[in-house]
Amino acid sequence: MEKKPFVIGLDLGGTNSAFGIVDYKANIVERVTVPTGGHGAVEQYVKDCVSRLLPIIEHVGGISQIQGMGIGAPNGNFYTGEIEQAPNLPWKGCVPLAKLFHDALGVPVILTNDANAAAMGEMTYGVAQGMKNFIEITLGTGVGSGIVVNGQVVYGCDGFAGELGHTIIVPGGRECGCGRKGCLETYCSGPGVARTALELMAQTRTESSLRSIVPSLLVSKDVSIAAADGDALALETLRISGRRLGEAFANFMNFCSVEAFVMFGGPVKAGEPLLKHVREAFEENVLPIYKGKAQILVSSLKDSDAAILGASALAL
Amino acid sequence: MEKKPFVIGLDLGGTNSAFGIVDYKANIVERVTVPTGGHGAVEQYVKDCVSRLLPIIEHVGGISQIQGMGIGAPNGNFYTGEIEQAPNLPWKGCVPLAKLFHDALGVPVILTNDANAAAMGEMTYGVAQGMKNFIEITLGTGVGSGIVVNGQVVYGCDGFAGELGHTIIVPGGRECGCGRKGCLETYCSGPGVARTALELMAQTRTESSLRSIVPSLLVSKDVSIAAADGDALALETLRISGRRLGEAFANFMNFCSVEAFVMFGGPVKAGEPLLKHVREAFEENVLPIYKGKAQILVSSLKDSDAAILGASALAL
Numbered sequence: 001m002e003k004k005p006f007v008i009g010l011d012l013g014g015t016n017s018a019f020g021i022v023d024y025k026a027n028i029v030e031r032v033t034v035p036t037g038g039h040g041a042v043e044q045y046v047k048d049c050v051s052r053l054l055p056i057i058e059h060v061g062g063i064s065q066i067q068g069m070g071i072g073a074p075n076g077n078f079y080t081g082e083i084e085q086a087p088n089l090p091w092k093g094c095v096p097l098a099k100l101f102h103d104a105l106g107v108p109v110i111l112t113n114d115a116n117a118a119a120m121g122e123m124t125y126g127v128a129q130g131m132k133n134f135i136e137i138t139l140g141t142g143v144g145s146g147i148v149v150n151g152q153v154v155y156g157c158d159g160f161a162g163e164l165g166h167t168i169i170v171p172g173g174r175e176c177g178c179g180r181k182g183c184l185e186t187y188c189s190g191p192g193v194a195r196t197a198l199e200l201m202a203q204t205r206t207e208s209s210l211r212s213i214v215p216s217l218l219v220s221k222d223v224s225i226a227a228a229d230g231d232a233l234a235l236e237t238l239r240i241s242g243r244r245l246g247e248a249f250a251n252f253m254n255f256c257s258v259e260a261f262v263m264f265g266g267p268v269k270a271g272e273p274l275l276k277h278v279r280e281a282f283e284e285n286v287l288p289i290y291k292g293k294a295q296i297l298v299s300s301l302k303d304s305d306a307a308i309l310g311a312s313a314l315a316l
Numbered sequence: 317m318e319k320k321p322f323v324i325g326l327d328l329g330g331t332n333s334a335f336g337i338v339d340y341k342a343n344i345v346e347r348v349t350v351p352t353g354g355h356g357a358v359e360q361y362v363k364d365c366v367s368r369l370l371p372i373i374e375h376v377g378g379i380s381q382i383q384g385m386g387i388g389a390p391n392g393n394f395y396t397g398e399i400e401q402a403p404n405l406p407w408k409g410c411v412p413l414a415k416l417f418h419d420a421l422g423v424p425v426i427l428t429n430d431a432n433a434a435a436m437g438e439m440t441y442g443v444a445q446g447m448k449n450f451i452e453i454t455l456g457t458g459v460g461s462g463i464v465v466n467g468q469v470v471y472g473c474d475g476f477a478g479e480l481g482h483t484i485i486v487p488g489g490r491e492c493g494c495g496r497k498g499c500l501e502t503y504c505s506g507p508g509v510a511r512t513a514l515e516l517m518a519q520t521r522t523e524s525s526l527r528s529i530v531p532s533l534l535v536s537k538d539v540s541i542a543a544a545d546g547d548a549l550a551l552e553t554l555r556i557s558g559r560r561l562g563e564a565f566a567n568f569m570n571f572c573s574v575e576a577f578v579m580f581g582g583p584v585k586a587g588e589p590l591l592k593h594v595r596e597a598f599e600e601n602v603l604p605i606y607k608g609k610a611q612i613l614v615s616s617l618k619d620s621d622a623a624i625l626g627a628s629a630l631a632l
Contacts, residue, residue: 147572156573162572255572257474258472287482
């Protein structure tokens with residue numbers, strides 16, 4: 001049977017659900033973004049998404065042209081097609097998202113962890129092409145990770161491996177959405193970076209443009225912009241955030257001795273004022289036998305392409 | 317060509333080098349142990365080992381009966397047959413141990429990390445039979461780890477993956493043999509357990525039989541024995557050590573979502589006074605999606621059999 005010319009990729013984040021229709025040359029030919037929250041039950045979320053999807057599906061010739069759909073979602077389980085207890089999503093318990101989209105669209109739907117999907121996109125189309133051992137770190141509402149060992153994504157015994165953002169780096173530290181304290185993502189996700197800026201506002205008397213932003217509206221992008229303008233408090237925020245990441249990467253290296261850590265997501269756009277501290281802290285803290293062995297790279301896939309492409313690759 | 321009936325396994329530890337001659341049914345038919353230190357250069361170490369090995373090789377009919385040799389050694393590199401910068405061994409730099417034993421014995425020699433060898437032994441003969449995802453944790457002079465993902469030992473891009481004992485769990489903490497501070501093994505290796513006992517002697521006024529042992533002679537076995545007699549300071553030492561391990565395991569779970577952690581080595585012989593705290597701290601600290609999923613097990617291979625058998629399996 002001949003394959004149909006397009007697949008749908010969904011990058012399901014805590015804030016937004018980014019859909020793309022992708023051709024076989026990895027071009028995202030159509031896109032639509034739906035807020036993840038505010039729909040109530042998951043059935044209504046799927047209904048709302050499908051009503052936004054159908055018009056762009058018509059643009060490529062209708063559902064008969066769609067081979068299938070891939071979903072990258074927090075706590076997405078490759079084995080079952082379900083999302084289970086995702087701390088940053090509005091639905092509790094076990095959500096059979098692959099089945100719901102399958103029932104609504106009538107095409108095969110495959111689901112995995114959003115960061116695993118990003119790692120697949122990076123390995124297929126991005127800076128990790130040709131690498132057999134690397135870790136993709138996605139910084140967004142949370143901190144995700146896709147771990148590739150011997151060229152294969154690590155799923156573990158239950159499909160939920162690769163939650164490095166929930167490594168506890170400060171016992172008894174900041175409250176996390178997962179119900180515990182001190183997880184890496186409470187320091188290095190987008191909101192984590194903003195929390196560090198607030199902490200510095202409390203601890204220091206350093207003047208900063210960030211002090212005139214309402215805390216509930218402060219995001220990591222504000223920090224990046226202020227840092228680019230030379231704002232000392234913003235630069236110190238990025239230094240602390242970068243060092244936390246580098247120290248964590250040094251510990252992760254003990255696991256699987258990777259060629260590279262590939263960083264992806266909003267906070268990474270701060271660039272060198274963040275990245276130089278990741279590299280420095282990594283090399284300062286890594287076990288001597290690993291020194292100089294791992295590259296700290298930025299994803300070459302723009303915006304949410306990595307996760308959309310990775311998710312879509314599942315359906316190919 | 318017919319296979320010869322025996323293989324040699326070497327478990328090379330910081331303190332002792334344990335050799336075994338193993339048949340195809342995994343019986344260790346001959347053994348000899350040589351202290352690892354005190355030989356000077358590595359060439360002399362190999363010479364001294366071979367002079368102790370030759371008599372037991374004669375017992376099984378001479379070198380013509382030996383198929384090959386496997387070595388499990390700290391920082392042993394499966395890809396190159398070399399040991400590189402092992403912090404707990406007397407030799408510095410890069411040591412071509414596989415080649416030296418090959419030249420001395422005239423049989424093929426394969427080398428890997430000692431903990432990777434233990435994991436192979438556990439998977440082939442021990443409590444991890446049939447498991448595809450587990451982590452072997454070896455507690456001895458140091459803390460080693462062998463990580464199995466999808467039924468395969470994780471070697472990483474350079475052959476040095478799996479150094480979980482050098483995860484920094486207390487930034488700026490205890491001095492480690494690797495030159496850094498706060499590694500897991502400074503708290504949970506044999507000497508790490510003894511260091512915790514000393515710390516409690518300093519911090520508390522608790523009476524203890526351990527206070528009458530010279531610090532340079534205090535070992536984890538003393539702590540286990542005192543704990544079995546109800547010594548409060550020894551029991552508190554095991555509680556703290558167990559919790560450190562459980563907290564570390566909870567973080568490791570984020571990587572590869574294993575079915576089990578298999579613990580091996582001297583300090584594990586303390587039994588439930590240690591293990592119950594490992595289990596408790598693991599379940600208290602692990603990400604909710606992983607709760608109740610991983611077993612905390614004790615190796616079913618006695619003494620140094622796991623590493624000898626695992627190493628010998630390399631040569632089969």
